[in-house]
Amino acid sequence: MIICSKLMPQGRGLARVLIQRASTITLDWDTRQKSRFDATDSAGRQLGVFLPRGTVVRGGDVLVAEDGSLVRVQAAPQAVLRITACTEHGSPFDLTRAAYHLGNRHVPIELQPDHLKIEPDHVLADMLRAMHMTVVAVSEAFEPESGAYGDHGASSHGHEHSHEHGPAGHAHAAQAEPHVHGPECQHGHAAPAAKPPAGKRIAIPVRAAPAAPHVHGPDCNHGH
Structure with missing residues (x-):
């Protein structure tokens, strides 16, 4: 028995000619939703599939055998x-x-x-x-939808989310490091205002309050 313990969703990363030359196994949904099962490929080899628990095999996926050979999965009607x-x-x-x-x-x-x-x-x-x-x-062929956080899915077919959708594909923009202002940042910052020397007292003039206006009358003693 040949052990297969690696799965390449939809054969991503493989040349098409390699996928076309690979042997095949045709499996129904009941088998493909299991992570461990036995199968016989189109070349008559007995395969033992041992994948991480929770892995779901989809039609079009490619298994990698321990001898390096490839096995393409087909979804059975x-x-x-x-x-x-x-x-x-x-x-x-x-x-x-x-x-x-x-x-x-x-x-x-x-x-x-x-x-x-x-x-x-x-x-x-x-x-x-x-x-x-x-x-x-x-x-x-039956390819039911997987959970939002489940396998690579019938409809996603290996679509990797690294959000920043654009014409160049999906990529996370690297976050710039915060700028630290200093004497070598070359941003032309204005020189800080000079501070008065420590300990120097500054005299602040105090104006006397203005006198109340004089009111002339018989008691003002101004000799009117």
Whole structure:
């Protein structure tokens, strides 16, 4: 048995020709949501997959075997319910409502712009039809949405968030170190105002209060 303990989401970093030449394994969702399982690849080799707990394997991912060989994962078609909005009696918004009610029941859901997919469940199928949704049983690959903090996800496909979206891609801008003003900062700061020498007393003149105005009268003794 050959051990595979490394996963490269969607084969990022690998040349396309290497991915095309890799052997393949075709797995349904029940197996791909496990972090440890056995499988047989297209070359007939027995593989033992041992990934970190909580890892989910998606169609298009590439496993790296202990001998350095690559194994491309394919999502196997399986029985699912395909849910679409009724074109005669509903609107595209009905699909949002359906996703909301299914999410409240904590069932795995594959989200697509024009349809949803869930695993077969006749109770949920009846609920959806009562909401005027069209529900059809099909055999297709199933890639349900992962949690917001879960695996790399069916829809994200390895999209790494390092927020600062722009034409050059995603990158965190480095924070500049705070400027420290000093004698060598070359910012042309004005010289600080000179301070009076320590201990020197400064005389402050004090004006005498003006005398009250004289009022002439019989008692002023001015000899009027």
